Amino acid sequence: MNSNQYLQAAELHCEQRGCKLTALRKQVLELVLRHEGVVKAYQVLADLQKERGAAAPPTVYRALDFLVEQGLLHRVDALNGFIVCDHFECQHESMILVCETCGKVQEVDVMAALNGLRDVAQAADFTLSHQNLMLTGLCKVCRV
Amino acid sequence: MNSNQYLQAAELHCEQRGCKLTALRKQVLELVLRHEGVVKAYQVLADLQKERGAAAPPTVYRALDFLVEQGLLHRVDALNGFIVCDHFECQHESMILVCETCGKVQEVDVMAALNGLRDVAQAADFTLSHQNLMLTGLCKVCRV
DNA sequence: GACAGCATGTTACTGTATAACATCACATTG
DNA sequence: CAATGTGATGTTATACAGTAACATGCTGTC
Numbered sequence: 001m002n003s004n005q006y007l008q009a010a011e012l013h014c015e016q017r018g019c020k021l022t023a024l025r026k027q028v029l030e031l032v033l034r035h036e037g038v039v040k041a042y043q044v045l046a047d048l049q050k051e052r053g054a055a056a057p058p059t060v061y062r063a064l065d066f067l068v069e070q071g072l073l074h075r076v077d078a079l080n081g082f083i084v085c086d087h088f089e090c091q092h093e094s095m096i097l098v099c100e101t102c103g104k105v106q107e108v109d110v111m112a113a114l115n116g117l118r119d120v121a122q123a124a125d126f127t128l129s130h131q132n133l134m135l136t137g138l139c140k141v142c143r144v
Numbered sequence: 145m146n147s148n149q150y151l152q153a154a155e156l157h158c159e160q161r162g163c164k165l166t167a168l169r170k171q172v173l174e175l176v177l178r179h180e181g182v183v184k185a186y187q188v189l190a191d192l193q194k195e196r197g198a199a200a201p202p203t204v205y206r207a208l209d210f211l212v213e214q215g216l217l218h219r220v221d222a223l224n225g226f227i228v229c230d231h232f233e234c235q236h237e238s239m240i241l242v243c244e245t246c247g248k249v250q251e252v253d254v255m256a257a258l259n260g261l262r263d264v265a266q267a268a269d270f271t272l273s274h275q276n277l278m279l280t281g282l283c284k285v286c287r288v
Numbered sequence: 289g290a291c292a293g294c295a296t297g298t299t300a301c302t303g304t305a306t307a308a309c310a311t312c313a314c315a316t317t318g
Numbered sequence: 319c320a321a322t323g324t325g326a327t328g329t330t331a332t333a334c335a336g337t338a339a340c341a342t343g344c345t346g347t348c
Contacts, residue, residue: 022295042334056298061336077278078221080304080335095261097270108268116257117239117279124252125284126241133277134221135261140269166326186303200329205305207327224304224335290348297342304335311328318321 001086003033010072013088017070027051028063029072037105038081038098074107074132083107095133101142145230147177154216157232161214171195172207173216181249182225182242218251218276227251239277245286 001009007026014021021029031047032039041060048055064082067073071088075081076096083096083105095110114131121128145153151170158165165173175191176183189204208226211217215232219225220240227240227249239254258275265272 020295024296040334041336054297057336058298058338059296062296095264097265097268097272099270100273106268106270108264110261110264113260113264116260117254117277120239120252120254120257121241121279121281124241124250126243126250126281127287128241128279128281129244131279133261133279135265135272135275135277137265137270137272143271164326168327184303185305198328201305202307202329203327292347293345295342295344298340300338302335302337304333306333307331309329309331311326313326314324316321316323318319 003030006033006084006086010070010088013072014070019066019070021070024059025063025066028060029067032064032067032073032082033084037103038076038079038083040079040081044082076105076134078134093131093133095135097139098134098136099139099142100136101138104139104141106139147174150177150228150230154214154232157216158214163210163214165214168203169207169210172204173211176208176211176217176226177228181247182220182223182227184225188226220249220278222278222280237275237277239279241283242278242280243283243286244280245282248283248285250283 007030010029011021011026028044028048031044035043041057041064044064045055045057045060048060064073068075068082071085073082074085074094074096076083076098079098085094085107092109093111093114094107096105096107098105110133114128118128151174154173155165155170172188172192175188178191179187185201185204185208188208189199189201192199192204208217212219212226215229217226218229218238218240220227220242223242229238229251236253237255237258238251240249240251242249254277258272262272
């Protein structure tokens, strides 16, 4: 799926959920798409400023929040960053793998594998919500 | 284990690992211990300033980083905070459960339950390091 | 055209974290 | 004992992250 296709699908996705991928939101999403892997809010802000002159933090954060809410992006807490989710259509719980060495990220689905954790939590009288886990390790390339 | 016992054990633990729980580090650890649950760096900083007058962010961050490195604290990325680990002796991988409603945290061990995730990661050509997962959900009290 | 409701712009601020350099304390050793 | 090296701490300044609060603009509906 190329960038344009993605944007189109994203637009449709938003409409189906009863809200709009406005020009600004689309532009922000586009900026995020341009980067490989994790993008920071202030990076997006800088990019946005290049493209349209003035822009303040709230502008970017609001757009990013919206995109996260729609499932188009995932927030990666531990990195204060965001990544594109390329399977926003389906209900999923994912695990975001961050390589400690090169910083590359990938997302894998873990709906099933989470059950073990869910059981442990349940045993501690705790009910897990939907998760987007972030775990660290070594990617194929950096593993040597 | 009360606070004093913990501090003593912590001191021993550091020595065994070839480093020192200095007065400052001990004081910071004590300040963290005083709080239930998650503590923020700037909260600790404020407390520290009350006790010893001047103190700047790096002082606190260095101490906290040290304590995390020694396994005495866990960093909770998603909350920009820290919690005490009360079983720093043993090699463990834990899951930190954060209640979405009341914010209380608890730590549970998940060495075994992580294997499922490890397998999924391996299938994606990724080798997981040791983890301290943070997951959100509802605690016993807030679950209703 | 008036209004409601949402999106965006703007200002100012709070909170989180670190770089870079200065100084101190203490152990080692020549 | 003085010289030196090393790690801990102090200090200043700044970078980076996020939000509150209010102003303005846009669009659809009655």
